Amino acid sequence: MTKQDIIEQILKKQSFLCVGLDPDLTKIPEHLLEKEDPIYIFNKEIIDHTAPYCVAYKPNLAFYESQGLQGWLAFEKTVAYIRQRYPDQFIIADAKRGDIGNTSEMYARTFFDAAKVDAVTVAPYMGEDSVKPFLGYSGKWVILLALTSNKGSMDFQFTEGENNERLFEKVLRVSQQWADDDRMMYVVGATQGRMFEDIRKIAPKHFLLVPGVGAQGGSLEEVCRYGMNNQCGLLVNSSRGIIYADSTEQFGEAAREEAKKLQTEMAKMLKLYLNKTQ
């Protein structure tokens, strides 16, 4: 998918919501556990109820891998289902991979050739040659960790180097030499509030994938006030708040309601901030 395709979907749906598909067998409705493939059935139900209100889905690989073979199969089936039924949705494999060149190349094949997702999240610690192999696929995206939503983001990401440049700022600056804003996005946690201002100084045009609204406590309004650009430039993710809104047989409807609420908020934000920014 191109950047223009994503923007079109956002304007059409008045939503920049990404739904995180993080199925945990200890949290999904109990009645599903008797089924043959509970993770896939759970995902399918969530997807069918939320698709009108979101523009992207983000399965986090950890939740699939922890279920072994069954989990991988459910991941592949989920991606194939979205691809076929909702071809306009942007699919992000939240994998946070990154390894030496020949190994990253294997990961890139896994996600882009085999699973056919649109984007993969990648960790920047190992530098350029660990990220580049993911950039060799036409129409596919790298979403690089910059400033994450968790408490541990304080440990290393704020380390100040030359000219008081913090590590996450260096990641934003240096990685722009590897690809443009039509191939690369950045992860910035919603919990980082006003930091979005600093990030927009370095990466004014890039899309940012923003986790941390909802269960992790980030404010959608703040993210939009400081982070939205004139092409929206945001994909805001919610996982637990939507997919575990209810644990009865009505979990699909409950997920729809939560997604719809967020979409309604997002439509307001687009009205407020989309054309008031640079």
Next chain:
Amino acid sequence: MTKQDIIEQILKKQSFLCVGLDPDLTKIPEHLLEKEDPIYIFNKEIIDHTAPYCVAYKPNLAFYESQGLQGWLAFEKTVAYIRQRYPDQFIIADAKRGDIGNTSEMYARTFFDAAKVDAVTVAPYMGEDSVKPFLGYSGKWVILLALTSNKGSMDFQFTEGENNERLFEKVLRVSQQWADDDRMMYVVGATQGRMFEDIRKIAPKHFLLVPGVGAQGGSLEEVCRYGMNNQCGLLVNSSRGIIYADSTEQFGEAAREEAKKLQTEMAKMLKLYLNKTQ
């Protein structure tokens, strides 16, 4: 496995070799491709021929994931085979994972509960709460990326913060507050040469997992001169140099010869440096 168990194996075998099990279908002997499970058969052959000369095996997950379900199955079968047949071998899942707490918890379950490996490599970028979930398993290890073997290690790992402390040094220092040297090791690339001196100033007692000897050009002698401590403190990995030493039906014997050569070198290094260090 405890630190003492690892040291005992090293002294007994006079080897601190870790064999990297990175099976690539485009590189393994052609006659195996006709078999039902070529990756597992390849690994089994490599393991049976190298086990007397090494103390650890390190499957890199990328090479298994890229083969989809078949690959995951081959990974699980490989780990189970080593566990059962060579219980003294230390098994490292080279996965370079790291995510927010609840997600890292899922990855920890995947590798320690389901796959039953001894150690997982983890990326430090997201900080303490992304690493801690891996430390909650008795007898299991975290191997944290510190200074990697690739060219991209120059991009961020040498960023100098307060008091000229470089990022990899900060990772070594800060992470020691999370666990001791009986639960945590560090990845340091063999290509980093004299940097091992600086690393030993901060982490004198820790085991270091050292990739980059062989195909990547690191020197075993240099690694030992600057990196060995009085408990050895090194697990030196070789992947391609051993497992692809030959592409005929004799690949097992060729792998044995390469592993034996490295073990012979390592025995010399232990004689030279083991008791001459602090």
